[in-house]
Amino acid sequence: MVQGFGATVIDGGGALEGDTTGIPGVTALATTGVEVAAAYGVTEALLEAYPELRPVFELFKAGKNSEALEALFKTNYYQNISPTVKARTKQKLEQPGVYKDSLEKYKLAARKRLVSAGIKMPMQYFDALASQAYETGMDDSQFDQLILKSGTITGFGGEVLGDVSGLKAYANSFGVGNYLNNDYWNNVSRNLFAGTSTTEDIQDEIRRQAASAFPMYSTQIEAGISVDAIASAYKGAIASILERDADSITYQDPYLRSALQYVDPKTGQPAVKPLWQFERELKSTKEWEYTDNARDTMDALTSKVLRDMGIM
Numbered sequence: 001m002v003q004g005f006g007a008t009v010i011d012g013g014g015a016l017e018g019d020t021t022g023i024p025g026v027t028a029l030a031t032t033g034v035e036v037a038a039a040y041g042v043t044e045a046l047l048e049a050y051p052e053l054r055p056v057f058e059l060f061k062a063g064k065n066s067e068a069l070e071a072l073f074k075t076n077y078y079q080n081i082s083p084t085v086k087a088r089t090k091q092k093l094e095q096p097g098v099y100k101d102s103l104e105k106y107k108l109a110a111r112k113r114l115v116s117a118g119i120k121m122p123m124q125y126f127d128a129l130a131s132q133a134y135e136t137g138m139d140d141s142q143f144d145q146l147i148l149k150s151g152t153i154t155g156f157g158g159e160v161l162g163d164v165s166g167l168k169a170y171a172n173s174f175g176v177g178n179y180l181n182n183d184y185w186n187n188v189s190r191n192l193f194a195g196t197s198t199t200e201d202i203q204d205e206i207r208r209q210a211a212s213a214f215p216m217y218s219t220q221i222e223a224g225i226s227v228d229a230i231a232s233a234y235k236g237a238i239a240s241i242l243e244r245d246a247d248s249i250t251y252q253d254p255y256l257r258s259a260l261q262y263v264d265p266k267t268g269q270p271a272v273k274p275l276w277q278f279e280r281e282l283k284s285t286k287e288w289e290y291t292d293n294a295r296d297t298m299d300a301l302t303s304k305v306l307r308d309m310g311i312m
Contacts, residue, residue, distance in 0.1 A: 033061040040072060041086060045093040050077045084137035092135075106134045110143065117193055118158030125152035141195065148194055156189040164189055167202050174210035175227035175251040175260070214260050216270035227251070227260070233275055234259040241282045243291045255282060 037060035047054045052075050059068035072078050092099040107130045129150055133143040147153065164185055171177040191197035210227055211218035217230050238255055239246040249256060262273035282288055
């Protein structure tokens with residue numbers, strides 16, 4: 001008597017007795033070697049997909065149940081293939097209509113999930129990859145990795161695009177948006193979709209870059225204070241003194257960067273540039289000389305000189 005898969009098999013090809021719950025293909029006592037084989041999920045239809053099972057099947061058919069089970073337990077099919085894959089393979093071979101319907105339902109659910117996530121790819125590639133994922137029993141994460149490695153993604157939309165747009169704005173507010181190119185953002189998109197990074201992870205990375213770019217303010221930046229907030233007084237001075245639109249002043253502006261990356265000439269260390277000093281430097285630039293502000297200042301100085309000389 002041999003135990004296996006919740007069944008009791010009488011050696012010699014007799015009957016299958018005892019608990020048959022959960023044994024595929026068994027609704028009554030097995031009376032032939034073929035029925036015994038079916039009780040262990042080994043059917044003739046399955047042999048085409050798994051040729052290594054043919055010797056096992058022949059042993060069952062010959063009534064050599066002990067030898068058949070010993071051989072079955074050594075097969076790759078038994079040791080390494082999941083119950084899900086076994087069930088789907090069996091269904092594909094024995095119930096092709098049911099298998100096709102289940103596959104289409106799987107594809108529909110996967111398409112909805114991927115569209116929501118923001119994946120863009122040609123439909124023919126999706127169908128092929130979805131069929132592969134279903135046949136091999138992949139979960140959603142494994143299917144996503146298969147898609148990423150396939151090289152068939154043409155872009156990202158949906159949730160991923162929304163997250164990346166928000167992160168780009170975050171990088172700009174920390175003064176490092178210009179450092180992050182398309183390759184960086186494509187990689188971020190892939191990692192967000194794959195679940196290997198979160199928006200919080202990317203924000204941490206952005207703050208670290210900002211702290212490196214503006215070391216004097218690293219403590220504030222690491223605490224989550226944006227460079228926009230830190231730089232607001234300097235931006236205001238540029239807008240006012242050089243008569244610029246404040247929204248047009250970027251972190252590539254040489255005056256703004258000189259203020260934020262100021263190094264004390266006495267110590268050689270990063271330091272906060274005094275606002276009065278920054279304003280004085282702006283008024284010493286060529287750009288300031290062409291502003292209404294400069295002309296008004298010069299007119300006022302000229303009038304004062306003339307008054308002092310008693311001419312006015």
